[in-house]
Amino acid sequence: MFSGLRDGLRSRFAGFGGPFWVVIGGTMLNRLGNMVVPFLVFYLGSRHIATGQVPFVLGALGVGGLLGPVLGGLLTDRFGARLAMVTGMLATAGSQALLFVAPDPVTLALATLALGVGGTLHMPGASSVMAGAAQGERRRVAFGLLHWSINVGAALAGALGGFLAEHGYGLLFALDMATCLAYGALVAVRLPRTTGAARADSPRDGGGYGVVLRDRLLLLLMVPVLTGEAVYALTEVTLPLAIRDHGLPPTVFGLAAAVNAVLVVALQPIANLVLTRFDRTRLWAAGSALAAAGVALTGVAGGTWGFVLTVVVWSLGEVAVSGLYSSMVADLAPDGAAGRYQGVAGWARGLARFAALLLGSTVYALLGPAALWWGALGAGLAGAAVAVSIGGRFRARVRAS
Numbered sequence: 001m002f003s004g005l006r007d008g009l010r011s012r013f014a015g016f017g018g019p020f021w022v023v024i025g026g027t028m029l030n031r032l033g034n035m036v037v038p039f040l041v042f043y044l045g046s047r048h049i050a051t052g053q054v055p056f057v058l059g060a061l062g063v064g065g066l067l068g069p070v071l072g073g074l075l076t077d078r079f080g081a082r083l084a085m086v087t088g089m090l091a092t093a094g095s096q097a098l099l100f101v102a103p104d105p106v107t108l109a110l111a112t113l114a115l116g117v118g119g120t121l122h123m124p125g126a127s128s129v130m131a132g133a134a135q136g137e138r139r140r141v142a143f144g145l146l147h148w149s150i151n152v153g154a155a156l157a158g159a160l161g162g163f164l165a166e167h168g169y170g171l172l173f174a175l176d177m178a179t180c181l182a183y184g185a186l187v188a189v190r191l192p193r194t195t196g197a198a199r200a201d202s203p204r205d206g207g208g209y210g211v212v213l214r215d216r217l218l219l220l221l222m223v224p225v226l227t228g229e230a231v232y233a234l235t236e237v238t239l240p241l242a243i244r245d246h247g248l249p250p251t252v253f254g255l256a257a258a259v260n261a262v263l264v265v266a267l268q269p270i271a272n273l274v275l276t277r278f279d280r281t282r283l284w285a286a287g288s289a290l291a292a293a294g295v296a297l298t299g300v301a302g303g304t305w306g307f308v309l310t311v312v313v314w315s316l317g318e319v320a321v322s323g324l325y326s327s328m329v330a331d332l333a334p335d336g337a338a339g340r341y342q343g344v345a346g347w348a349r350g351l352a353r354f355a356a357l358l359l360g361s362t363v364y365a366l367l368g369p370a371a372l373w374w375g376a377l378g379a380g381l382a383g384a385a386v387a388v389s390i391g392g393r394f395r396a397r398v399r400a401s
Helices: 002-013 018-032 040-046 051-079 081-101 105-121 123-133 137-166 169-190 216-237 239-245 250-277 280-300 304-321 324-332 338-366 369-389 391-400
Strands: none
Touching (some): 018 123, 018 169, 040 051, 040 169, 051 081, 051 105, 051 123, 051 338, 123 137, 123 338, 137 169, 137 250, 137 324, 216 239, 216 280, 216 304, 216 324, 216 338, 216 369, 216 391, 239 250, 239 280, 239 304, 280 304, 280 369, 280 391, 324 338, 338 369, 369 391
C-alpha cells in the first residue's frame, strides 16, 4: 500500500524542471525564517507602542501587501521572475532592518509599509515559474506543492519564532533577514534570467493592467478568491478572540495552529494525488463551502477540543482548494501576462486579508460573534456559488486556448 502511494507521489511530482524546484526549495527556506510578521504585535509591545497606535502600524503593512503584488506582476512580465523575486527578497530584508531600528510609530509604519510591499513583491514571479513548469491539470499539482512548501516552513517557523522571541527579537529579525537573502541568492544563481518574462513574439498589450481588467472571466474568478481568503483570514484575526472569550489560554490557539499545519503538511501531497480527477471549479466550490462551514462552527465551539474540531473541518477545506485558483489564473493568462494575472490574484488575497483585519474584529465587537460566524458562512457559500457558475465558461476557454 505504502509503496504504491510512494510511487504515485513520485510520478506525480516528477518532471517539473529545475526552476520549479528552485522556487519550492527557496520558498520553504524563506518561510522557515518568516517570523517578523507573525510576531509583529508582540514586537510592537516590546517597543512600548501604545495599543491605539498598533492598528496604524498594522494597517500600513496591509496597504503594502496590496501594492506589492501589483508591482511584482509588472516586474515579472517586463523583466522576468528572477529580477522580481530577487528585488522582493532584498526589499524584504532591508525593510526588516529598518523596522528593527525605527525610533517611533511613524517610522515603524513606514517600515511596515515597505515590508508589506517587499514581502509580496516576489509572489507573482514565483507563481509565474509554477505556471511555466506545467500545463493543464499538472498546474494544479505544481501550485499545490507550492502551498505545501509554505506550510512546511510556516509550521517550523512558529515554534522556532516563539523560542527566539523569548531570547530577544534581534535573533528573530536576523534569521528572517538571513533566509530572505539566502532565497534571493538562490534565485539569482539558479533561476534563468528570462524565466517568466514576456517572449519577444508575445502579443503586445501595452504592458499595464488593462489586459487584466478587460478579462471579465478573471474578474469573476476573483469573487471566490476574495470571499475564500477573507473567511480563512478570520482564523488568524478573530479565532484568537473567540478562544479568549471562552476563558481559554493562548496555548489553545497555538494548538489550533499546530493542528492546521500538521493536517495540511500531511494531507496536501495525498490530495494532489487523489483530487486531480475532479473538476477544478466544482472542487473549489466544495472545498470553499467546507472551509466556511468549519470557520462558522467556531461559533458553537465551547472548549479546547471543540475548537480543535472546527480547525480539522476548515483545514480539510483548505487542503481541497490548495493550488486550484492559482492554476486557473495561470490557465487564463495570455502569453506575456502571467505575472500581472498572478499579481491581481495576489492583490485580491491582500484585499481580503486587509478587510478581514479591519472588519472581522469590528463585527465581532459591535454585532456579536454570531453575526460574524453566520456572515462567514454566507460569504463562503456565495463564493462557492460563483465558482460553480463560472465553471462552464472556464472549461470552454481552457479548451479553446
